[in-house]
Amino acid sequence: MIKLSKRQDEILEIVKQNGPITGKEIADKLSLSRAALRPDLAILTMSGNIDARPRVGYFYNENFKVKRTAEKYLQQKVNNYKAHPIVVGKSISVYDAIVQLFLEDVGTLYAVNSEGHLAGVISRKDLLRASLGNSNLSELPVSVIMTRMPNIITISPEESLLEAAKKMIQNHIDSLPVVRDVDGQENTYLLVGRITKTTITRAYLEMMEEKSD
Ligand code: ADP
Numbered sequence: 001m002i003k004l005s006k007r008q009d010e011i012l013e014i015v016k017q018n019g020p021i022t023g024k025e026i027a028d029k030l031s032l033s034r035a036a037l038r039p040d041l042a043i044l045t046m047s048g049n050i051d052a053r054p055r056v057g058y059f060y061n062e063n064f065k066v067k068r069t070a071e072k073y074l075q076q077k078v079n080n081y082k083a084h085p086i087v088v089g090k091s092i093s094v095y096d097a098i099v100q101l102f103l104e105d106v107g108t109l110y111a112v113n114s115e116g117h118l119a120g121v122i123s124r125k126d127l128l129r130a131s132l133g134n135s136n137l138s139e140l141p142v143s144v145i146m147t148r149m150p151n152i153i154t155i156s157p158e159e160s161l162l163e164a165a166k167k168m169i170q171n172h173i174d175s176l177p178v179v180r181d182v183d184g185q186e187n188t189y190l191l192v193g194r195i196t197k198t199t200i201t202r203a204y205l206e207m208m209e210e211k212s213d
Contacts, residue, residue, distance in 0.1 A: 004049075008040050012060070015050050019059035026058065071162075073207040074200075078164055079157035081203060082178045082193030085110050090119045094130045094145060095137035097122055108175045110191055111146055118154070118177055118189045120146030150187045154179045155195060161203055164195045 004012065007030075014026055023041060027034045041058065044050045048067075050058050086104045088097060090111040097109055101124070111120035122142050130145040131137060155164050155176045164176055175196040179189035 004044075005040070008044055011037070011040055011044060012049055015044075015058050016060045019050070020053065020057040021059075022057040069207050069210070070204075073203045074162035074165065075160050076203065077157065078155055078159050078161060078178055078193075078195055081161060081199050082157065082195055083199065085177060085191050085194040087112055087191060088122070088142065090143040090146070091141050093138045094127060094134070094140045094142055097142050098127050098131075098137070101127065107196070108194070109142075110177055110194070111142055112191060116190065117182065118149065118152065118179055118191045119143070120148050121152055121177065122146045123174065149189075152177065154189060156180065157192060161195075161200060165200045168195075168197060168200075 010030065011026060014029055015021060018025070018029075023034050023037060026041075027037045030037070041050075041052075045052050045058075048061055048064050051061050052058050086100065086106050086109050088100060088109050088111055090113060092100075092111075100109060101107070107124050109122040110118060111122060113119040120143065122145070126145050126147070130140060134140055153167055153171050153173065153176060155167060155178055157178055157180065167176055168174065175194050177189075177191055178193035178195055180192055182188040182190055
């Protein structure tokens with residue numbers, strides 16, 4: 001974000017109070033020539049603080065502050081918002097996974113292999129699908145029904161909440177495992193957290209609360 005100069009702040013205030021206002025009217029208020037004002041107006045317009053409409057004049061961009069605050073929040077690192085992942089072994093049964101889902105009050109479980117690396121994602125729908133027409137859920141291992149590596153969409157702790165939101169929306173999924181690479185091994189990850197759509201909603205609420213302070 002660009003730090004505004006004192007004069008740019010003054011112009012912004014004039015536009016806020018009087019907009020739409022022409023360049024000439026702003027110049028008159030500041031006892032300056034239009035030419036002297038031009039670079040500052042260009043900066044304020046390019047940065048999105050104000051908008052210009054031909055033959056109408058300059059006016060304050062109401063959405064600018066909201067958008068900037070939203071950007072600030074969504075640029076926060078996944079690491080600062082990630083929740084604890086609920087992990088199960090990939091050989092546990094679908095029945096036990098359902099029990100675990102209720103006990104932990106989550107929508108998604110993550111399966112790990114014997115080395116502790118991420119092996120699968122088990123969502124509510126996966127468990128419901130497995131329950132249809134399967135009478136012996138205690139005998140059915142989750143490894144048969146889960147979404148497996150390398151089809152798992154992951155996010156790293158250093159990426160932003162904006163990246164996380166995009167990945168969830170683009171892939172139609174409710175959550176992402178937060179992972180770290182295991183030195184250079186392809187598709188081998190250590191699970192360090194989870195990000196859900198609720199995480200994004202919480203960040204949004206924090207933003208709104210800060211705004212109304
Ligand atoms: P729900 O089943 O509660 O609607 P999701 O929308 O997250 O939850 O899951 C939909 C499907 O996408 C499921 O089959 C699940 O295994 C899969 N899935 C969930 N998260 C991921 C992910 N991070 N990467 C790949 N597939 C996923």
